[in-house]
Amino acid sequence: MPIKDKGTEQLIKDTAKKIFFADGKLHATTQDIADAAGVNRTLVHYYFRSRKLLFEQVTEEAMNELRQMMSDAFTGKQPFKEKLKKLINVFMDQTIAYPYRELFLITETNRYNQEHADQVHDTHTKPFLAEIKEEMDKGNIQVMDPRHYMMNLFALMAYPLLSANLSKSFMKISDHEYHKLMKQRKQLIFDMIYPAK
Amino acid sequence: MPIKDKGTEQLIKDTAKKIFFADGKLHATTQDIADAAGVNRTLVHYYFRSRKLLFEQVTEEAMNELRQMMSDAFTGKQPFKEKLKKLINVFMDQTIAYPYRELFLITETNRYNQEHADQVHDTHTKPFLAEIKEEMDKGNIQVMDPRHYMMNLFALMAYPLLSANLSKSFMKISDHEYHKLMKQRKQLIFDMIYPAK
DNA sequence: TTAATGTTTGACAACTTTGTTAAACAAAGA
DNA sequence: TCTTTGTTTAACAAAGTTGTCAAACATTAA
Numbered sequence: 001m002p003i004k005d006k007g008t009e010q011l012i013k014d015t016a017k018k019i020f021f022a023d024g025k026l027h028a029t030t031q032d033i034a035d036a037a038g039v040n041r042t043l044v045h046y047y048f049r050s051r052k053l054l055f056e057q058v059t060e061e062a063m064n065e066l067r068q069m070m071s072d073a074f075t076g077k078q079p080f081k082e083k084l085k086k087l088i089n090v091f092m093d094q095t096i097a098y099p100y101r102e103l104f105l106i107t108e109t110n111r112y113n114q115e116h117a118d119q120v121h122d123t124h125t126k127p128f129l130a131e132i133k134e135e136m137d138k139g140n141i142q143v144m145d146p147r148h149y150m151m152n153l154f155a156l157m158a159y160p161l162l163s164a165n166l167s168k169s170f171m172k173i174s175d176h177e178y179h180k181l182m183k184q185r186k187q188l189i190f191d192m193i194y195p196a197k
Numbered sequence: 198m199p200i201k202d203k204g205t206e207q208l209i210k211d212t213a214k215k216i217f218f219a220d221g222k223l224h225a226t227t228q229d230i231a232d233a234a235g236v237n238r239t240l241v242h243y244y245f246r247s248r249k250l251l252f253e254q255v256t257e258e259a260m261n262e263l264r265q266m267m268s269d270a271f272t273g274k275q276p277f278k279e280k281l282k283k284l285i286n287v288f289m290d291q292t293i294a295y296p297y298r299e300l301f302l303i304t305e306t307n308r309y310n311q312e313h314a315d316q317v318h319d320t321h322t323k324p325f326l327a328e329i330k331e332e333m334d335k336g337n338i339q340v341m342d343p344r345h346y347m348m349n350l351f352a353l354m355a356y357p358l359l360s361a362n363l364s365k366s367f368m369k370i371s372d373h374e375y376h377k378l379m380k381q382r383k384q385l386i387f388d389m390i391y392p393a394k
Numbered sequence: 395t396t397a398a399t400g401t402t403t404g405a406c407a408a409c410t411t412t413g414t415t416a417a418a419c420a421a422a423g424a
Numbered sequence: 425t426c427t428t429t430g431t432t433t434a435a436c437a438a439a440g441t442t443g444t445c446a447a448a449c450a451t452t453a454a
Contacts, residue, residue, distance in 0.1 A: 008431080024307040026223060029411060040433055045413060100307075102360060103300060109362055110221035110297075120366035129368070147368055147378060148385055154364075155356030160348040163299060163355075165306055170322050171344055181344060188345055192389075205401080226441060237403055242443060 009047040012037050016058050021098035026107055030054075059108055062101050063120070069094065070124040080135045084194055091157050092186050099161035125150075141194055149193070156189045206244040209234050213255050218295035223304055227251075256305055259298055266291065267321040277332045281391055288354050289383050296358035322347075338391055346390070353386045 015037035019028045030051050034041035048054035073087035094101070132146040141149070160167060161182065168178055212234035216225045227248050231238035245251035270284035291298070329343040338346070357364060358379065365375055 024304060026304050027308055030413095031411070041412090042414090042433065043431080046431075049413095051412065102363060103304070106360060106363060107221060107223050107300070107304075111224055122367050125367050125369075142389075144385060145378065145381075147370065148381070150368065151357040151364060151378075152353060152389070154360070155352040156349060158360075159352030159356040163303060163351070166299060166303060167348060167351075170319050171326070171347065172322075173344065181342065181348075184342075184345070188341060192339075192349070227443095228441075238442090239403065239444090240401080243401075246443095248442065 008039060008043060012039065012044055012047060013054070013058065013061075016054060017062075017098070020058065020104045021062070021101040024100035024103065026100070026104060055108060059105060062105055065094070065101075067122050067124065070122065070128065074124050074128050074131070080131050080140070081194060083131070085190060088153075088157065088186055088190055091154075092189075095158055095161050096182060099158075099164065102158060103162060153189070153193055156192065157185075160185065205236060205240060209236065209241055209244060210251070210255065210258075213251060214259075214295070217255065217301045218259070218298040221297035221300065223297075223301060252305065256302060259302055262291070262298075264319050264321065267319065267325065271321050271325050271328070277328050277337070278391060280328070282387060285350075285354065285383055285387055288351075289386075292355055292358050293379060296355075296361065299355060300359060350386070350390055353389065354382075357382065 012033065016028075016033050019025050019033060019036055025032070030044045031041050033054075034044055044051070044054060048057065069087070069090055073083055073090060076083070078086075129146045129150065132141070132149050135141050136143045136146070136149075164178060167173065168175070173181070209230065213225075213230050216222050216230060216233055222229070227241045228238050230251075231241055241248070241251060245254065266284070266287055270280055270287060273280070275283075326343040326347065329338070329346050332338050333340045333343070333346075361375060364370065365372070370378070
């Protein structure tokens with residue numbers, strides 16, 4: 001009995017992620033994905049049954065990665081400052097590799113009148129917000145609604161990479177220069193969001 | 198001779214903008230647009246010749262709006278602080294009305310291997326960056342690469358509205374509450390980016 | 395009223411994209 | 425070897441999307 005080959009299935013999924021999350025080609029067809037993966041398009045249907053199911057699986061896994069990142073960064077007993085550093089480090093690395101991941105999630109939920117958009121089931125955000133609140137009470141960070149603090153953090157991390165092409169055009173920055181700027185942002189964001197006293 | 202009717206043409210364009218920029222439905226077809234506008238799909242071709250030309254026109258106008266906003270906010274002799282307030286006010290209002298406008302521009306340029314993505318021809322960004330630099334020299338705002346400052350500003354304004362559905366899910370915020378948070382952000386962003394001494 | 399011009403519609407053609415099927419192929423156990 | 429099971433392919437079918445056309449309709453000038 002032949003071993004069920006995980007190779008091709010994984011290849012298709014990884015290629016789809018590359019096209020959606022890294023290249024930002026949200027309008028890619030199953031043919032585009034198959035071509036990029038170097039396989040026959042029928043295999044997409046063989047492994048995933050339909051385009052929609054492939055999309056759902058990719059979406060689901062991207063959501064899990066997001067949750068996992070939150071969980072990894074915010075469990076354990078290190079001080080808030082260290083957790084924050086870790087979060088920025090991991091999320092920025094992910095966003096550099098996959099700048100359009102959130103964009104994909106957003107457009108996919110917008111696509112079908114956000115029926116099942118609400119069931120996210122994340123258990124780590126609440127403790128995160130609570131820790132932010134504590135840190136404000138301690139006087140370590142600027143006082144505001146912790147939800148604003150969280151939005152600011154993710155905005156500063158995600159948006160410049162998301163809008164890279166637009167920003168490069170407007171500010172006339174070369175690819176090389178832009179990359180250099182992005183590398184500086186981990187530290188810069190930390191300093192903005194957790195200022196030295 | 199009948200007057201060339203600008204009504205229907207404008208209606209189609211406005212509807213397209215509503216679907217793309219406000220609803221974030223980037224995969225909308227010409228049929229979707231025609232239905233939403235309540236007109237026959239053939240009219241889309243009558244007025245715009247092809248789907249691609251409609252898209253290009255919508256893209257072009259969105260880019261012009263962005264440039265216009267920069268120009269409006271950054272010409273004149275008011276102090277930097279006032280210009281900044283004005284920019285935040287106008288851009289936030291635009292982004293609340295059209296949260297997905299930039300997202301549309303980004304995905305459309307990603308779609309066709311960014312051939313003509315570079316020709317933005319914006320003349321207001323450079324003076325803007327220069328004014329930021331001046332303000333840093335005066336000690337009024339935190340010293341960093343002015344381009345980072347600009348990216349931070351736009352990130353803080355655009356991202357929370359862009360990712361509203363995602364944020365609402367993760368933080369379990371209702372539509373009503375989210376709207377309230379967004380209204381607070383004009384002031385909050387100004388305070389972050391131009392802190393009182 | 396009639397002619398001219400612009401607008402709107404439905405029917406149809408062309409093309410693209412998705413999904414299905416049967417057959418060929420490959421690997422491994424009996 | 426032969427059978428079984430899983431994998432890959434090409435051909436085809438179905439659906440969706442875009443684009444064209446001729447005819448109907450509306451408005452205004454002559």
